[in-house]
Amino acid sequence: MVGVDVSERFIALARANTPDGAAVRFERADARTLCYEEEFHAVISLCQGAFGLSDGTEVRLDPDRVILEGMARALKSGGGLALSAFSAYFQVRFLGEGDSFDAERGVNHERTTIRDEAGREAPAEAWTTCFTPRELRLLAEAAGLRPDHIWSVTPGDYATRPPDIDHPEFLLVATKLSSSVQE
Secondary structure, three states, X not given: OEEEEOOHHHHHHHHHOOOOOOOOEEEEOOHHHOOOOOXXXXXXXXXXXXXXXXXXXXXXXXXXXXXXXXHHHHEEEEEEEEEEEEEXXXXXXXXXXXXXXXXXXXXXXEEEEEEOOOOOEEEEEEEEEOEOHHHHHHHHHHOOEEEEEEEEEEOOEOOOOOOOOOOOEEEEEEEEOOHHHHO
């Protein structure tokens, strides 16, 4: 098993909390430049991982497409993907105070507060791409994946619910197609 994160600190924390002898390694990597080729039977990216997160300057789905293609490339033929992404429906329905939703790009801009390990607060801005089930299906198919299910979920509550407007995320479950099926 391989865990990937762009944050060196998160990688250090994961390594420090890994039991001795565990068959897992943690690597610092940017999801936009994943270099794995057909190495894994499963790829999991919950709570967005890098998918759907933006610096606010991207105006197309290209960063998300590149990330999803990298995840698909990392899968062996027939391997499975589970990926959560913010729901555009939920975001618009429950727009937070101080949030602004760019309907053209499907991106929510949020001003928030984050805390470091010592509990110190600091202001932060987040740009999050939000998706519809249709967009997730199209992105998955373009990456050589067969979308098997899209469910409405809440972090920590991954039940099998049809897409709705009441849950903050969608969970895409997909299978990598073999090379011959993609052609």
